[in-house]
Amino acid sequence: MTVNQLIEKLSLEVLNLEEGDREITGGYVGDLLSWVMGKAESGDMWVTIMTNVNVVAVASLVDTACVVIADNAEIAPEVIEKARTQGINLLRSSKSAYQLCNEQILL
Amino acid sequence: MSEPIKFHFDVDGDNFSSAGEASVQVKRMLRQIGIPADVIRRVSVAMYEGEINMVIHADGGNADVVVEPGKIVIILADRGPGIADIELAMTEGYSTAPENVRSLGFGAGMGLPNMKRYTDDMKIESVVGQGTTVTMTVLF
Numbered sequence: 001m002t003v004n005q006l007i008e009k010l011s012l013e014v015l016n017l018e019e020g021d022r023e024i025t026g027g028y029v030g031d032l033l034s035w036v037m038g039k040a041e042s043g044d045m046w047v048t049i050m051t052n053v054n055v056v057a058v059a060s061l062v063d064t065a066c067v068v069i070a071d072n073a074e075i076a077p078e079v080i081e082k083a084r085t086q087g088i089n090l091l092r093s094s095k096s097a098y099q100l101c102n103e104q105i106l107l
Numbered sequence: 108m109s110e111p112i113k114f115h116f117d118v119d120g121d122n123f124s125s126a127g128e129a130s131v132q133v134k135r136m137l138r139q140i141g142i143p144a145d146v147i148r149r150v151s152v153a154m155y156e157g158e159i160n161m162v163i164h165a166d167g168g169n170a171d172v173v174v175e176p177g178k179i180v181i182i183l184a185d186r187g188p189g190i191a192d193i194e195l196a197m198t199e200g201y202s203t204a205p206e207n208v209r210s211l212g213f214g215a216g217m218g219l220p221n222m223k224r225y226t227d228d229m230k231i232e233s234v235v236g237q238g239t240t241v242t243m244t245v246l247f
Contacts, residue, residue: 031212032212032213032215032217033211033212033213033215034156034213034215034216034217034218034221035215035217037152037155037156037217037221038217038220038221038224042144042148050211050212052124052211052212053124054123054124054126054127054159054211054212054213055212057126057127057130057131057155058127058155060131060134061127061130061131061134061148061151061152061155062148062152063144063148086131
């Protein structure tokens with residue numbers, strides 16, 4: 001499944017989209033950044049409620065396919081701007097992390 | 108590539124938001140010189156964890172990266188408080204990070220273990236009250 005397909009199927013809000021045809025090959029849920037860096041894989045859909053600027057750096061270093069902010073967690077404009085400069089697919093939803101993963105798996 | 112390629116960065120201790128700039132830059136440069144993606148990931152994550160540690164605990168420091176054929180060495184040096192018990196610091200889940208750092212998603216006590224896991228060799232030299240130097244080597 002591509003990031004574009006995920007956006008459409010889960011009705012995600014697009015905060016920044018650089019590479020819509022990037023293939024999603026797995027997923028990881030987590031808010032503790034070192035755990036994400038230790039466990040998430042390149043190509044993952046990363047679901048988190050963490051929205052500070054370090055999320056962009058972690059997504060870039062881990063090379064996730066996209067970051068999905070769950071529960072409509074508030075995100076500062078400068079973080080979205082950072083995602084733009086770093087080329088990170090940044091999405092958001094009012095759904096919880098559990099719901100998002102559940103729906104993604106059923107696709 | 109016969110001569111080693113060297114990168115040097117000053118890691119700003121005051122600015123938590125810019126922590127990671129050096130790692131992201133290293134990632135970009137390694138990609139440009141054709142280093143394999145999995146090696147780049149190991150180097151940049153290990154370096155990022157180290158950078159974050161220097162910002163949290165040591166008010167910043169210096170980061171040097173040396174790229175040689177088949178080997179990348181990352182040297183992180185700070186003049187922070189030093190680590191009294193390195194073995195304890197290496198324990199997964201052990202952290203002395205303050206609360207404000209934890210609210211940003213750090214301080215899970217996984218930084219040093221991640222650095223060790225992602226590198227082929229890690230050496231910590233630390234003197235309490237003087238500072239810490241972490242030298243990590245990634246082979247490929």
